[in-house]
Amino acid sequence: MVLPKSQLWLVVVLLVAGGVSAFSGRIDPYVLDVAMGVGIAITQASSLNLINGFTGQFSLGHAGFMAVGAYSSAMLTTTLGPKLGVSTAVLQWVLFPASLLLGGLVAALAGLAVGAPSLRLKGDYLAIVTLGFGEIIKVILQNVDAVGGARGLVGIPDYTNLFWTFSVAAVTVYVVWGLLNSTYGRGFLAVADDEVAAEAMGLNTTRYKITAFVVGSFFAGVAGGLYAHLKGYLNPGGFDFNKSIEIVVMVILGGMGRHVGVIIAAIVLVVLNETLRSFGEYRMILYSLLLIVLMLTRPQGLFTWTRRKPSAA
Amino acid sequence: MSTLLQLDNVTIRFGGLTAVSSVSATVNEGELVGLIGPNGAGKTTVFNMVTGVYQPTEGRIAFGGQPTAGLKPFEITERGISRTFQNIRLFPSLSVFDNVRVAFHLHLKHDSVHSLTRGPKFHREEVDLRDRTLELLRIFNLERVQDEPAKSLSYGDQRRLEIIRALATGPKLLLLDEPAAGMNPAEKLELMKLIQFIREKFQLAILLVEHDMKVVMGICQRIHVLEYGRKIAEGTPAEIRSNPAVIAAYLGSAAEGKS
Numbered sequence: 232m233v234l235p236k237s238q239l240w241l242v243v244v245l246l247v248a249g250g251v252s253a254f255s256g257r258i259d260p261y262v263l264d265v266a267m268g269v270g271i272a273i274t275q276a277s278s279l280n281l282i283n284g285f286t287g288q289f290s291l292g293h294a295g296f297m298a299v300g301a302y303s304s305a306m307l308t309t310t311l312g313p314k315l316g317v318s319t320a321v322l323q324w325v326l327f328p329a330s331l332l333l334g335g336l337v338a339a340l341a342g343l344a345v346g347a348p349s350l351r352l353k354g355d356y357l358a359i360v361t362l363g364f365g366e367i368i369k370v371i372l373q374n375v376d377a378v379g380g381a382r383g384l385v386g387i388p389d390y391t392n393l394f395w396t397f398s399v400a401a402v403t404v405y406v407v408w409g410l411l412n413s414t415y416g417r418g419f420l421a422v423a424d425d426e427v428a429a430e431a432m433g434l435n436t437t438r439y440k441i442t443a444f445v446v447g448s449f450f451a452g453v454a455g456g457l458y459a460h461l462k463g464y465l466n467p468g469g470f471d472f473n474k475s476i477e478i479v480v481m482v483i484l485g486g487m488g489r490h491v492g493v494i495i496a497a498i499v500l501v502v503l504n505e506t507l508r509s510f511g512e513y514r515m516i517l518y519s520l521l522l523i524v525l526m527l528t529r530p531q532g533l534f535t536w537t538r539r540k541p542s543a544a
Numbered sequence: 545m546s547t548l549l550q551l552d553n554v555t556i557r558f559g560g561l562t563a564v565s566s567v568s569a570t571v572n573e574g575e576l577v578g579l580i581g582p583n584g585a586g587k588t589t590v591f592n593m594v595t596g597v598y599q600p601t602e603g604r605i606a607f608g609g610q611p612t613a614g615l616k617p618f619e620i621t622e623r624g625i626s627r628t629f630q631n632i633r634l635f636p637s638l639s640v641f642d643n644v645r646v647a648f649h650l651h652l653k654h655d656s657v658h659s660l661t662r663g664p665k666f667h668r669e670e671v672d673l674r675d676r677t678l679e680l681l682r683i684f685n686l687e688r689v690q691d692e693p694a695k696s697l698s699y700g701d702q703r704r705l706e707i708i709r710a711l712a713t714g715p716k717l718l719l720l721d722e723p724a725a726g727m728n729p730a731e732k733l734e735l736m737k738l739i740q741f742i743r744e745k746f747q748l749a750i751l752l753v754e755h756d757m758k759v760v761m762g763i764c765q766r767i768h769v770l771e772y773g774r775k776i777a778e779g780t781p782a783e784i785r786s787n788p789a790v791i792a793a794y795l796g797s798a799a800e801g802k803s
Contacts, residue, residue, distance in 0.1 A: 235662045235667075237662065238662065405660075406660060409659050410659050410660065412659070413654070413658070413659035413666070413670065414648060414649060414652055414654075414669075414673050415652060415654060415655055415656060415659050416656075416659050417638065417642050417645055417646045417649075418649055420637070420638055420646075421635045421638065423637075424634075424636055424637055424638060425633050425634070427629075427633060428633035428634065428635065429635070429646075430616070430617045430618050430621075431595060431617055431618075431627055431629075431633075432618075432621060432626075432646060432649070432709065432710075432712075433621035433626075433647070433649060433713050434649060435616075435618050442656060
């Protein structure tokens with residue numbers, strides 16, 4: 232069977248990721264770490280782009296869904312992993328993807344629980360609800376002893392590698408792209424443009440918004456699982472409001488509703504973050520300044536030279 | 545001819561204000577009916593009740609014999625009522641092509657899952673929809689601008705695109721909310737031809753809210769007249785023209801203004 236061009240691309244990216252990953256022992260560990268951070272950031276930014284960019288909603292709780300996924304998947308690998316008594320390779324290639332899937336599903340469920348009531352309403356309620364959700368998750372995690380409480384969750388095996396981070400990133404981009412590039416998918420853009428008109432044209436707008444939100448939350452959860460098994464340590468404070476804003480900035484910087492722009496923005500921001508590491512806490516000031524300057528000078532985003540394709544193949 | 549849309553003593557109150565008071569009206573299959581009345585008479589409110597944006601406080605609305613109470617706007621569109629808006633509501637950032645394509649969504653067999661598997665069935669359906677979209681654009685002479693964003697069209701073309709988009713949902717009844725607003729006399733004449741053409745070509749009923757008497761009197765078979773939320777008259781254009789209540793409420797004041 233001949234695969235459609237878009238799926239061929241996906242396969243190529245997966246193969247390249249696997250190939251490079253096989254030689255990761257020769258790559259400088261610091262570079263490797265940053266590269267994996269880039270992969271996770273692309274997943275986060277692309278999934279949020281589906282919600283905030285394409286569907287025109289405004290979620291401020293992406294870090295919350297990431298936390299849900301991170302803790303769910305880490306709990307699975309740390310509790311179930313040692314009991315299975317199989318080799319590390321099996322754990323990394325079987326249990327780990329299963330845990331990522333679990334993290335994604337739990338995050339998607341959380342997304343459904345948060346989104347279903349608030350997305351029925353028109354307007355910016357989602358921003359407020361997701362803002363609250365992110366904080367609630369953080370406080371719950373800080374107070375549940377079973378997941379380490381405020382001390383954090385330690386001893387998570389380092390299963391995350393280049394292959395997993397970039398495969399997940401590629402799948403995320405493919406899913407977001409695929410959803411949008413169809414007659415069905417144009418509905419997301421229509422909802423973003425004019426919700427009243429979209430509903431008058433027979434689109435179940437609530438369902439579109441919830442679909443975008445749940446799919447976005449799913450991939451945020453998977454990204455969380457990758458993050459957990461990259462750092463080996465989870466701290467509830469790491470999933471605070473600032474983290475959500477970081478992802479929102481990637482989407483805005485890349486140009487809301489641009490596939491390629493948002494990927495570039497994710498890469499740029501992770502690398503920028505690393506180079507600014509010596510400034511420590513002042514990074515957030517720079518972030519805020521960047522946002523203000525951006526909104527004043529280029530409200531449509533920085534990387535917007537790619538035209539929105541008018542029709543799909 | 546059987547009744548397509550039926551309003552039975554429909555009333556809606558917003559707090560203490562009764563916007564529409566026990567209005568009864570019908571639209572038959574394939575009929576072109578006008579709904580007129582002075583500003584604030586409740587014409588658009590009637591539209592909003594028919595399309596499910598508002599639920600009537602009292603009375604019932606039936607479409608094709610089925611009551612529409614409790615249905616959401618998109619469910620009513622599914623049943624075959626489509627509309628345009630008084631102030632144009634296109635999808636401004638989408639291309640002309642996509643504006644129409646989105647409205648074909650109702651006839652889709654595929655959904656989110658097929659957009660990801662992208663199998664042969666999905667492609668066949670997408671190609672089929674593309675052809676139907678282009679065909680519709682061609683009928684109205686808009687295929688030359690299909691890749692332009694809708695917001696870049698001229699006012700008249702935006703109005704036409706909104707009608708095309710409404711047609712793409714495959715309606716049995718088309719509601720046009722002041723389509724002639726902001727048009728010059730030549731454009732209005734063209735619009736009248738267009739409305740009649742649509743009715744014949746697509747075999748559907750049209751309910752037209754309009755301020756412009758020339759347009760309404762020129763093309764409608766039957767006219768309902770509203771004033772202060774009440775229906776004061778119903779009949780053919782000739783009957784409406786000579787109805788004393790209507791002359792007093794609407795045409796009369798206009799005639800006085802002229803003399």
